[in-house]
Amino acid sequence: MKLAFVGLGKMGRSILEGLLAAEFLPPEAVGVVDRDPERTRELAALYGVSPLDYSDLSRAERVLIAVQPKQFPAVAERIAHPQVGYLSIMAGVSTAVLARKLGTRRVVRAMPNLAATIRKSTTALTAPREAVEVGDLEFARGLFKTVGDAYELPERLFDAFTAMAASAPAYLAVVAEALADGGVKMGISRADALAFAADVLVATGELMRLKHPAVIKDEVASPGGTTIYGVAAIEEGRVRHALIEAVVAATQRGHELGEEE
Structure with a gap:
């Protein structure tokens, strides 16, 4: 058993689907366990992987923890094995807490975002020296690259990364919805306005890989034109400040x- 999943919510399932699609591991090398044994069996059958019980996890090389942080203390008591490597996608749970609860320094902390569902996630990774030395961090890097890009960050920046990159789909969804509302107010149909907002956000993201955001803004905002009036309205509404404060x-x-943990 190369990798066992504990918890198969939306993010856990996205990672499982990504690794299987990329053939990072064969299905027979992957197992899953959920709180509900019946759901465990159903999901295992759906993905062609092995259904597990908590008692089976001691024979796994690595375990991916994909449960809510508040569930972790109870789960940790059932899955802690000093010879197993652990990967966690729980927000706010540090590597120090993971190591203490799981009884090993072989822990990797990861923070993907919702775009993992379409294999476009931006994932941050961090790990203690022990996890680096035995290849757990390298394994995690390969795993999370099956659902997007993976970056290594110092743990002191993890909460900021979570607040920016992991939470950003929610912020940008609010921006997109507001843009669509503006279009509807001006007479565009709701369906068209949402499609236009989605297309523009995707295209702007691609442009930002080539140009600084300020350059893009300056290139669109011609002197005395419509865009600069819109930008002025945004600044008056303190949208920039609101996004900074959201992070x-x-x-x-x-x-x-x-x-709290």
Whole structure:
């Protein structure tokens, strides 16, 4: 058993689907366990992997923990084995807490985002030296590249990364919905307005791989034209400030989750 999944919510299933599609591991080398044994069997059959019980996890080389942070203390008591490597996608749970609860320093902390569902995630990774030395971090890098891009970050920046990149789909969805509302207000149909907003966000993201955001803004905003009037309205509404504060607030909440744990 190369990898066992504990928890198969939306993110856990996305990672499982990504690794199987990329043939990162064969199905027979992967197992899953969920709180409901019947659901475990159903999902295992759906993906062609092995259904497991918590008692089976001691024979897995690595375990991916994909449960809610509040569930972790109870789950840790059932899955802790000193010879197993662990990967966690739980927000706010530090590698120090993982190591203490699981009884090993072979822990990797990962933070993907919702785009993993379409294999476009931006995932941050961090790990103690022990996990690096035995190849757990390298394994995690390969695993999360099956659902997008993976970057290594110092753990002190993890809450900020979570607040920015992991939470960003929600922020940008609000921006897209607001743009569509503006289009509807001006007479565009709801379906068309949503399609236009989605297309523009995707295209702008691609442009930002080539140009600084300020350059893109300056190239679109011609003197005395429509765009600069729109930009002025955005600045008057303090949209830029609101997005900055969203990252700050979410970072602070990440700190709080870690302290609660």
